[in-house]
Structures are given as structure tokens and as C-alpha cells.
Amino acid sequence: MIDTVGRAIRSRPRLSETYHGWWIVAAVTLLLTLGSGITFWTFTVYIPPLEDELGWSRAEISVAFSLGILISGLIGPFVGIWIDSHGGRSSILIGSVLTGACYLLLGTVDSLWQFYLIYGLSAVFRTFMFFIPLQSLLMRWFDRRRGLAMSIATSGFSLGGVIFLPLISLLVDAAGWRATHVISGVLLIAIFVPLTFLVLCNGPEGEAANIERPIRDETKPGSQNSNESSKPVRNWSLEEALHSRAFWLLSVAFMMFFMGRVSFSVHSVPFFESRDISAGTAAALISYSAVVSLVTRVFFGVLADRARDVRALTVGVSLLQVAAMAIVLAPTSPLVLTSFVLLWGTAAGGGPLLEPLLISRTFGARAFGSLLGALIAVETAGDFIGPILGGLIFDATGSYTTAFIVYIAGFVIAAIAFASFRPEHDESKLRSPTKSSILRRH
Numbered sequence: 001m002i003d004t005v006g007r008a009i010r011s012r013p014r015l016s017e018t019y020h021g022w023w024i025v026a027a028v029t030l031l032l033t034l035g036s037g038i039t040f041w042t043f044t045v046y047i048p049p050l051e052d053e054l055g056w057s058r059a060e061i062s063v064a065f066s067l068g069i070l071i072s073g074l075i076g077p078f079v080g081i082w083i084d085s086h087g088g089r090s091s092i093l094i095g096s097v098l099t100g101a102c103y104l105l106l107g108t109v110d111s112l113w114q115f116y117l118i119y120g121l122s123a124v125f126r127t128f129m130f131f132i133p134l135q136s137l138l139m140r141w142f143d144r145r146r147g148l149a150m151s152i153a154t155s156g157f158s159l160g161g162v163i164f165l166p167l168i169s170l171l172v173d174a175a176g177w178r179a180t181h182v183i184s185g186v187l188l189i190a191i192f193v194p195l196t197f198l199v200l201c202n203g204p205e206g207e208a209a210n211i212e213r214p215i216r217d218e219t220k221p222g223s224q225n226s227n228e229s230s231k232p233v234r235n236w237s238l239e240e241a242l243h244s245r246a247f248w249l250l251s252v253a254f255m256m257f258f259m260g261r262v263s264f265s266v267h268s269v270p271f272f273e274s275r276d277i278s279a280g281t282a283a284a285l286i287s288y289s290a291v292v293s294l295v296t297r298v299f300f301g302v303l304a305d306r307a308r309d310v311r312a313l314t315v316g317v318s319l320l321q322v323a324a325m326a327i328v329l330a331p332t333s334p335l336v337l338t339s340f341v342l343l344w345g346t347a348a349g350g351g352p353l354l355e356p357l358l359i360s361r362t363f364g365a366r367a368f369g370s371l372l373g374a375l376i377a378v379e380t381a382g383d384f385i386g387p388i389l390g391g392l393i394f395d396a397t398g399s400y401t402t403a404f405i406v407y408i409a410g411f412v413i414a415a416i417a418f419a420s421f422r423p424e425h426d427e428s429k430l431r432s433p434t435k436s437s438i439l440r441r442h
Helices: 002-011 020-041 043-054 058-086 089-106 112-129 131-141 146-175 177-198 208-212 238-242 245-274 279-306 311-328 334-363 368-397 401-420 423-430
Strands: none
Touching: 020 043, 020 089, 020 112, 020 131, 020 146, 020 177, 043 058, 043 146, 043 177, 043 245, 043 279, 058 089, 058 112, 058 131, 058 245, 058 368, 089 112, 089 131, 089 177, 112 131, 131 146, 131 334, 131 368, 146 177, 146 279, 146 334, 238 245, 238 368, 245 279, 245 311, 245 334, 245 368, 245 401, 279 311, 279 334, 311 334, 311 401, 334 368, 368 401
């Protein structure tokens, strides 16, 4: 019996033998936690102190966030092209150092134009360090279990809300918004740079070109998976995708999908404060929804790996967001707040995960960085307009109700667009009669 147990223990793979892709997953999880927590989730916490100390309106402050979203979207295609050519590692190193420096400077601003300028520069640099390069790295390292790997790694996005919303809220109360920005900049540099040097690699052999070859995350030869995600997918070029109906329909769908999500993240704390809920409690509610998304994200990842049609999941997530935002407009009660947390958190588990999976299943993975960057550039219109619109409506009416109705309509349009999406139609139109290298299978 003892010998049997001993042989079983010795037969287990040592830590050093673990497929390095899973170390990439662990590192990306941590970096997404920090990056999203500092640069995305916590902007809403700064609105009240900026409004009180510097006298700026909510609409004026919201412009900074929307400006950052716009700049990130416009520069996204260039970042994607860089990543497809040179890999994501250098992009992350450059972006993290310069983003951290911008946050150090944000703690010194005294005028609105300075705030806009520095926040705009941070948006440029964070695009090099954050969503596009980290997602591209995962695409290079995983194939058959891509959904599971991405669901685990992108849980860091939810963890950013769980950890940093209450943490930054406490820091702002204790040390002020200026010191909190400085601390955030130091954290970005101190964690991103060492992890990038020590763990992140562009591909299994350190080659950017590895994205053109099939990459498996298992060492078992001949392992097969009968689901849709394991079937060969044609690798589209960026130029081909831009001439396809599929790309533009996805762009519109995700533009409307994320408009409401991003806008609510900006105005969530002020919205709950308008309902006589304290800023701390409001931050806690958003953190609770992020906890829910941690559980549902892994569920969505496993389901996506097994599902033949990811579109159905995107339709379902869009409708969950309709329900969540409609419920939160009801008179405040424990039941309303609990229902909102559960619905909004469940939707958050699927949204960011399904976008890269839809891109890779529709267009292949060879030009993933460029395609994701181009898609984000189109999405940016909704991300830019939504928060500003919410601030303007509140300043004019003293209520977020009308703005939230607009966001609900956006989610409905997204659901309709996802349901109408038929990628196979475009592929048949773009096939060349000759055997071109463009048609290589991934």
C-alpha cells in the first residue's frame, strides 16, 4: 500500500514540468487584477473627491474617462499590429512603466486641462500593457482549452473590482485622492515589470510567429475534442476582416454591449449615492457583483469550450444585463440590491471572455492582436459617448433614470445583433479560388 502511494506521488508532474502556459495564466490573472483595479474599476471612486475639492462637475470628470476610452480604442489597432509582429512582452514592459509614471503625475494636477492631458496619456500607455497584449499572449499559448485558460486568467478583471474598489476607496478616505494616485503608479511599475521579465513569453518557443502554428496545452499526443472550438478555423487577415459583414456586425454588437457596462462602472458610486447609499456601501455592492462574476466566469469558460455556438451565450449575457439594469431602477430594497448583484455579476462573468473567443472562432488566431485592436477601436464610440451622456443627463435632471433606459436599449440592440450574426456567410464570399497561403489552417 505504501509503495503504491509512493509511486503515485513520484509519478505526479513536478512543478518545473508544468506546461508554462499555465504559469502565463497565473501571471496574466495577477496583472489583469492589478491593471483593471487601478485603471478601470476605481475611476468612479475619484468622482466625489474631485467634485468636492476642485469644483468640477460630474460631466466634466466623466469626460476624462471617456477620453481615455476613446484614445485607447483609436490606438488599439496599432498596438495589435505591433503585438502580432513583435509579441506582447515588450509592449507590456513599455506600457506598464509609462502608465505608472502617468499615475504619479495624476496626483499633482490642479486644473481640468492637466487632468485630461495626463489621463489621456495614461490611456495611450495602458493600451500597450493591458487588455490586448495580455489576451494575445493567452491566444498564443492555448488552443483546445482556450476557453478554460481565458476564463481563469480574465477572472483577474473581476478580482480587480473585488480587491481594489474597497481598497482604493479606503485609501482615498485615509490619504486623499492625490496620494492614492501616487501609490497606484508605484504598484503598477513594481508588479508589472518583474512579472513580465520573469514569467511572460511571447510563445512556447519565445517566437512571435508561433501564433501561426497549432499550439496545444496538453502533452498527450492525438488528444481530440469534438466541440466546435477544436475544428480548424481559417486565419483571416485584418484586411479581409475589415471587408466582411461579420466584423462590422460584431463591432456594433460589442459597442452597444460594452457601452452600458462601461458607463455604469463610471457612474455606479454616484448613482447609488443618489439613492441614499454611502460611497463605501456602493463600492461594496460592485465588489460583491465582481465576486459573483469570479464563479460564473469559469463556468462560461468551460461552457464555451464545449459549446458549438458561442453566439447563444452572448445573447443570454446581453439579456441578463437588461434585467440587472431594469431591476436596479426599482425602489431600493435588500431584494432589489441582491438581485442586481447576482444578475450583473453573472453577466460580468461572460462579457469580457466571450469577445476574444468569438474573434478567434470567427477569424482565427494568427492576426488576433490586430483584429482585437480593430474591434475595440469601433467599440470605443459607445464607451466614449455613454459615460458623458450619463453625466450630462444627471446634471440636467438630477437623476440617472433616463441614462439607464438608454443603456438598456443598447443591451437589447446588442442581443439582436448577436442573434443575427452569421460568420459562415462572409467566409464563403471571401474564399479565393486559388490555393493561397492566406487559407492556411490554424
